[in-house]
Amino acid sequence: MQAPDHALIVIDVQNDFCPGGALAVAEGDAVVAPINALLGDFAVRVVTQDWHPADHASFADNHPGAAPFSVTEMPYGPQVLWPRHCVQGTAGADFHPGLRTDPADLVIRKGFRASIDSYSAFFENDRATPTGLEGYLRSRGVTTLTLAGLATDFCVAYSALDAARLGFGVTVRLDACRAIDLDGSLAAALEQMRAAGVSLQG
Ligand code: VGL
Numbered sequence: 001m002q003a004p005d006h007a008l009i010v011i012d013v014q015n016d017f018c019p020g021g022a023l024a025v026a027e028g029d030a031v032v033a034p035i036n037a038l039l040g041d042f043a044v045r046v047v048t049q050d051w052h053p054a055d056h057a058s059f060a061d062n063h064p065g066a067a068p069f070s071v072t073e074m075p076y077g078p079q080v081l082w083p084r085h086c087v088q089g090t091a092g093a094d095f096h097p098g099l100r101t102d103p104a105d106l107v108i109r110k111g112f113r114a115s116i117d118s119y120s121a122f123f124e125n126d127r128a129t130p131t132g133l134e135g136y137l138r139s140r141g142v143t144t145l146t147l148a149g150l151a152t153d154f155c156v157a158y159s160a161l162d163a164a165r166l167g168f169g170v171t172v173r174l175d176a177c178r179a180i181d182l183d184g185s186l187a188a189a190l191e192q193m194r195a196a197g198v199s200l201q202g
């Protein structure tokens with residue numbers, strides 16, 4: 001069992017990121033078994049859910065003529081335009097049916113504002129608008145985090161980098177993550193996490 005100040009953060013293990021989903025990550029469902037095993041080891045357990053309204057600005061089909069996986073400029077910086085995914089209340093937004101969500105203390109939803117995406121569990125993509133997760137963790141006395149889930153190079157990496165910037169000790173369990181790997185994004189994310197002092201394990 002990990003110390004009481006050490007939390008497991010499970011990122012976006014949802015149907016749309018698993019094989020057959022709208023934004024399927026290769027082997028995305030392979031994270032379910034290792035994460036289920038990890039859940040028993042942590043006193044504080046948080047799961048996140050990507051949770052977009054239908055008119056979300058990150059969906060390519062909300063930008064006439066834009067191709068999925070192209071990049072556009074938003075007021076807060078560059079933004080990948082994704083296939084429509086994790087729409088609030090749809091089956092694609094549900095957690096993978098095999099994920100043990102009952103042991104979770106907190107479910108944190110992100111990406112619910114139409115005009116801004118939110119990869120990180122801590123801040124939206126302007127890197128300034130908080131989700132509230134930092135306050136939750138600090139008020140529970142958490143200082144150290146282990147992250148797992150989908151996708152390594154987007155929501156997991158952004159969460160890990162923000163957590164390190166906030167002063168948490170951060171480990172990413174790569175054996176319990178899978179990546180999208182868009183134009184070298186996995187290698188770049190791994191390098192950024194290493195440079196930020198994130199421990200990459202598994
Ligand atoms: C994610 C792209 C768009 C993720 C979420 O969970 O990594 N990626 N929305």
Ligand code: ZN
Pocket residue numbers: 050051052058085086111
């Ligand atoms: Zn999303």
